[in-house]
Amino acid sequence: MTEAEARDIILAFPGAEEGTSYGLPSFKVRGRFFTRLRVEDASLVLSDVGFDEREMLMAAEPATFHLTPHYQNYPTVLARIESLDPGSLHSLLERRWRNMASKAMVKAYDASRSA
Numbered sequence: 001m002t003e004a005e006a007r008d009i010i011l012a013f014p015g016a017e018e019g020t021s022y023g024l025p026s027f028k029v030r031g032r033f034f035t036r037l038r039v040e041d042a043s044l045v046l047s048d049v050g051f052d053e054r055e056m057l058m059a060a061e062p063a064t065f066h067l068t069p070h071y072q073n074y075p076t077v078l079a080r081i082e083s084l085d086p087g088s089l090h091s092l093l094e095r096r097w098r099n100m101a102s103k104a105m106v107k108a109y110d111a112s113r114s115a
Contacts, residue, residue, distance in 0.1 A: 001081055001082065001084050001085070001086050001089070002081070003037065003042070003081055005086065006037075006044060006081050006084070006089060009086060009089055009090055009093065010027050010034070010035060010093060011027070013029065013034075013093065013094070013097045013101075013109075014097075014101065014105050014108065014109055015029045015030055015101060015105060016028070016029050016034055016097070017029075019031075021033045021036060024036060025037065029097060029100045029101060030100060030101070030102070032100055033047070034093070034096060034097065034100065035047070035093065035096070037081070038078065041066075041078070041080065042080060042081050042082060043066070043078040043079055043080050043081065044078070044079050044081060044084070044089070045071070045076060045078060046076060046077050046078070046079055046089075046092045046093070046096070047074070047075065047076045047096055048075060048092075048095050048096045048099055049075055049076060049077045049092065050075050051075060053077075054067070054075070054076070054077040057077055058077070061083075063080070063083050064079055064080050064083040064084050064085075065077050065078065065079055065080075066078050066079075066080070079092075
């Protein structure tokens, strides 16, 4: 996947917009951190990934999923965009988005997907 394709997937979520977090370019939903591109390793920061799931992802796809010491104590995994499957990105982001979006946003999103 390319960075442009990843950006399109990210911004397709209702309320997703570009912003900054800690002075770095990121994507937000309702003013809160959603994800960001790590320029240093062309990876996305994917939050709301439990520790067990993170270990499983890194074991199953070590070329894609990885971690740095900074994120080891957070329910987060890093994913190299180049080898990341678009469906996997969407699924991981959708979980994060559902935890951040308002109930009305989720209801409208679900209604639009079932139509």
